[in-house]
Amino acid sequence: MHPIQMVDLKRQYHKIKTEVDEAVLNVIESTAFINGKPVQEFANNLSNYLGVKHVIPCANGTDALQIAMMALDLKPGDEVITPSFTFIATTEVIALLRLTPVFVEVDPKTFCMDPAALEKAITPRTKAVVPVHLYGHAAPLDEIMAIAKKHDLIVIEDNAQAIGGDYYSKNGIASPPVAVRKKTGTIGHIGTTSFFPSKNLGAYGDGGAIFTDDDQLADKMKMVANHGQRKRYYYEMVGCNSRLDTMQAAVLNIKLKHLDEYIKARQAVADFYDNAFANNSKITTPFRATYCSHVFHQYTLLLEGVDRNGLNAFLAEHKIPSMIYYPVPGHQQKMFAHYETAKVSLKITDWLTERVISLPIHTEMDTEQLEFITTKVLEYINR
Numbered sequence: 001m002h003p004i005q006m007v008d009l010k011r012q013y014h015k016i017k018t019e020v021d022e023a024v025l026n027v028i029e030s031t032a033f034i035n036g037k038p039v040q041e042f043a044n045n046l047s048n049y050l051g052v053k054h055v056i057p058c059a060n061g062t063d064a065l066q067i068a069m070m071a072l073d074l075k076p077g078d079e080v081i082t083p084s085f086t087f088i089a090t091t092e093v094i095a096l097l098r099l100t101p102v103f104v105e106v107d108p109k110t111f112c113m114d115p116a117a118l119e120k121a122i123t124p125r126t127k128a129v130v131p132v133h134l135y136g137h138a139a140p141l142d143e144i145m146a147i148a149k150k151h152d153l154i155v156i157e158d159n160a161q162a163i164g165g166d167y168y169s170k171n172g173i174a175s176p177p178v179a180v181r182k183k184t185g186t187i188g189h190i191g192t193t194s195f196f197p198s199k200n201l202g203a204y205g206d207g208g209a210i211f212t213d214d215d216q217l218a219d220k221m222k223m224v225a226n227h228g229q230r231k232r233y234y235y236e237m238v239g240c241n242s243r244l245d246t247m248q249a250a251v252l253n254i255k256l257k258h259l260d261e262y263i264k265a266r267q268a269v270a271d272f273y274d275n276a277f278a279n280n281s282k283i284t285t286p287f288r289a290t291y292c293s294h295v296f297h298q299y300t301l302l303l304e305g306v307d308r309n310g311l312n313a314f315l316a317e318h319k320i321p322s323m324i325y326y327p328v329p330g331h332q333q334k335m336f337a338h339y340e341t342a343k344v345s346l347k348i349t350d351w352l353t354e355r356v357i358s359l360p361i362h363t364e365m366d367t368e369q370l371e372f373i374t375t376k377v378l379e380y381i382n383r
C-alpha cells in the first residue's frame with residue numbers, strides 16, 4: 001500500500017511532471033521572474049474559469065484578504081464580522097489593519113457563518129463581512145448577501161478552501177427564484193483565495209488571488225498590491241508588495257486545467273467515507289447543502305462520545321494521519337484576548353472545536369488506502 005498522507009503532492013506531480021518541468025524551465029530560461037507572461041495568462045485563465053471580471057494575483061491567501069480590506073477605506077475600529085471557526089488568517093488581517101474582528105457563530109451542519117448570527121452582530125460600526133467556505137463547503141451566500149445589502153456592508157468571501165466550488169444562487173434572478181450556477185468567490189463584492197500547496201488548487205510554493213466584478217475595486221486592489229502606485233514611482237496611498245511568482249503562475253496554469261478532475265477525485269473519496277460511516281451513531285459525516293457543491297478541501301467528521309485524541313493516536317499507530325482543524329477557535333486565541341468582541345460565548349463553535357477530526361483526502365487516494373482507513377476508524381469507534 002502507498003503510504004497514507006493528508007495530501008500526496010508527489011504522486012499528483014508525477015502525473016503532470018513533463019508539462020510542469022518544461023513550464024518551470026521556460027520561466028528560468030526567460031528570466032522574467034517577476035510579473036512574467038504566465039502571471040497575466042493565469043489571471044486570464046482563472047477569470048474565465050470562475051466567470052469573474054477581474055482576477056488579481058498576489059503572494060498568498062493572507063495577503064489577498066489584507067489587500068481586499070485595505071481597498072475599502074476603512075477606519076481604525078471599524079468592525080468586520082467573521083466566523084471564529086476558521087483558519088487564523090481570516091481574522092488576523094482584520095486586527096493587523098487596526099479594524100475590529102467581530103466573531104460570530106457558525107451553523108453546526110455546514111460549519112459556515114450563520115446568517116442569523118451575522119445579522120445580530122451588526123452595529124453602526126460594521127463595515128464588512130467575511131464569510132469563509134470552510135473545508136470546501138460554501139457559506140449561505142444568498143442570505144448573507146441579502147443581509148449585507150440591507151445594511152450596506154461589503155462582503156469578502158474567503159474562498160481559500162473552496163476554489164472551483166459551485167454555488168446555486170437564487171438572489172434577484174427571477175420571481176419565483178431560479179437558481180443560477182456561479183463559482184464560489186464570485187458572489188460577494190470580493191473573493192479571495194490561496195494557492196498554498198495543499199489547497200485544492202495548490203502551487204509549488206505560496207500564491208494567492210483576489211476576484212471581483214467591480215472595476216473600481218479591482219483598480220484599487222491592484223494599486224494596493226503594488227505599493228499604492230498606479231503610475232510607477234507615484235504613490236497614492238500606503239500599499240504593500242504582493243505578487244504571484246512567475247514560476248508559481250506557470251505551475252498553476254497547468255494545474256488549473258486539472259482542477260475539475262481534482263475536485264471529482266476528492267468528491268469520490270468523500271463518497272467512499274460517507275458510505276463507510278453511514279448510520280454510525282457516533283459519527284456525523286459532512287453535510288452537503290443543496291445550494292452548493294462540496295469540493296472537500298477537508299473531509300471532517302464530527303464525533304460524539306468518542307475519545308478524539310485516542311482515535312488520533314490509534315490511527316497514528318497504524319500510520320494513518322488525522323488532523324484537528326482547528327483546535328482553538330479565533331475568539332479564544334491569546335492574540336485577541338484584549339478585544340472586547342472576543343469575549344463572546346460561541347457555544348456551537350466551542351462544541352465543534354472539541355469534536356471535529358479530519359481524515360486524509362486528496363486527489364491520489366486509492367481504494368486500498370480508503371478501506372484501510374475506514375476499517376481502522378470503525379475498529380476504534382466500535383470497540
Ligand SMILES: *Cc1c(COP(=O)(O)O)cnc(C)c1O
Nearest residue numbers: 060061062087089090160194196
Ligand atoms: C489557507 C487559508 C488562508 C491563507 O492562505 P495562505 O496562502 O496560507 O496565506 C486564508 N483563509 C483560509 C480559510 C485558509 O484556509
